[in-house]
Amino acid sequence: MKARAAIKSGVLMAQLGTPASVEVTDVRSYLREFLSDPYMVRANRLVWKLVLHFLVLPRYAKKSAARYRLIWTSQGSPLQVISAAQAQNIAERLRFSDEVPVAYGMRYGQPSLEEGVRALLAAECRRVLLFPLFPQYSSAINPSVEEVVADAVKACDKEVELKVAKPFYDSPAYIDALAQSLNEFLASLPDQPQALVLSYHSLPEAFVRNRDPYCSMCAQTTALLLPRLDFPADQVRHCYQSRFGFAKWIGPYTDHTIKSLAASGVRRIAVACPGFVADCIESLYELGVGAREMFLQAGGRTFDLAPCFNLHVSWLDALEAMIRAELELEMYV
Structure with a gap:
């Protein structure tokens, strides 16, 4: 018999982020958001804001855009394309057996984590599992991701339970x-x-x-x-x-x-x-x-x-297993 929760669950897979395009303006916008996060850069906010806008961004935006051009695909950012495919694969696995919607979002860039939360709420999910795709926990990024998602959940006019998956560095x-x-x-x-x-x-x-x-x-x-x-x-x-x-x-x-x-x-x-x-x-x-x-x-x-996991079946199997364990769902073979 399938294990089903009384409240409909959804999964939000979280990644770091990527620029919208290789244009310098988009890369600059991405770097500004990324490097403005106080969790990521711990410095006097006023001093860092001046350094960021007058020294860092003018120097690195053009250089970073040139680097992104070398790895960009016809479909867009590799990280965005692969993350979307990973989420789609997990969504198909969970939809087939347990009807658990899956969304993904980026802490910096698009699609945003807020968009992911809204998509799950639109699917009538009232329990959200936030699954950061970072095996090792760091105070530079994990609390920032959790805070953004928690704020998005609080902003809705519905009662939603939020659960954060534990780091899987030793899973x-x-x-x-x-x-x-x-x-x-x-x-x-x-x-x-x-x-x-x-x-x-x-x-x-x-x-x-x-x-x-x-x-x-x-x-x-x-x-x-x-x-x-x-x-x-x-x-x-x-x-x-x-x-x-x-x-x-x-x-x-x-x-x-x-x-x-x-x-x-x-x-x-x-x-x-x-x-x-x-x-x-x-x-x-x-x-x-x-x-x-x-x-x-x-x-x-x-x-x-070596390529990263990407869509390697062993990783997709592992990801499904870890998500099911967090949601207390049975594995189906």
């Missing part, structure tokens, strides 16, 4: 999906890499000093993944990318690691991003273009970038 389903997708990728390569680089998004050290659990969760993900990989653990490097500004961020840094590997005589590496569930600017450009070029210029010969 067996997530680790299984990581191991399966990475092992398949490694097995597909013509030559085994001499090193495997696991690159996570970095975070300012000040956040960690304030007891942000993100770094610890990343380390636990890697520790759980290593025994499951068909690859020597002593040839795996755990590091962090995407640092910004002049503050010290958690390391070791991915770019330094890649240069060091090349300098030590390593000529073939593979790189994967366990913290990203969909390909985005950080994976496709920062690693796929920037890090690749850096490695080859330093003497490397082969740089193989």
Whole structure:
């Protein structure tokens, strides 16, 4: 017998965000929203506003737009296209067996999280599961997502229960999906890499000093993944990318690691991003273009970038299982 809640449930899958287009004005608008979030940038608000509008945006908007052009697809932003497809796939799975509507939204950019909430309320959902698509929790983004969704729920004129899914950095389903997708990728390569680089998004050290659990969760993900990989653990490097500004961020840094590997005589590496569930600017450009070029210029010969989960069936199975567990729904095979 199917397990059904007395109140209709809906799922809101949350991603970070992406510009609406590669036009400089759209990229600038996206960066303004992103870098204006006090959870993301912790500085004197007046001083930071001046720095952002007169130094950061004029310098980085055009540069970022050029980078997005290199990864943009005919359908639009890779992150937006993949996130929409992930949500559609999960919606079909849940609609078939339990009639649970699914929406998705971006914290920065479109479609917004508020739009996702409105879509679920229009479908008569009175219980909303917010499922952030970030395996590891960070105070830089998770509270911001939760606050926006909570405010959107409060703004409606209906009584709605909001539940936030727990981080899934150590979920067996997530680790299984990581191991399966990475092992398949490694097995597909013509030559085994001499090193495997696991690159996570970095975070300012000040956040960690304030007891942000993100770094610890990343380390636990890697520790759980290593025994499951068909690859020597002593040839795996755990590091962090995407640092910004002049503050010290958690390391070791991915770019330094890649240069060091090349300098030590390593000529073939593979790189994967366990913290990203969909390909985005950080994976496709920062690693796929920037890090690749850096490695080859330093003497490397082969740089193989593993795709993020995207629509890999192991990830979709894991995502469905984790959502069903949060909603206390049965799994159907």
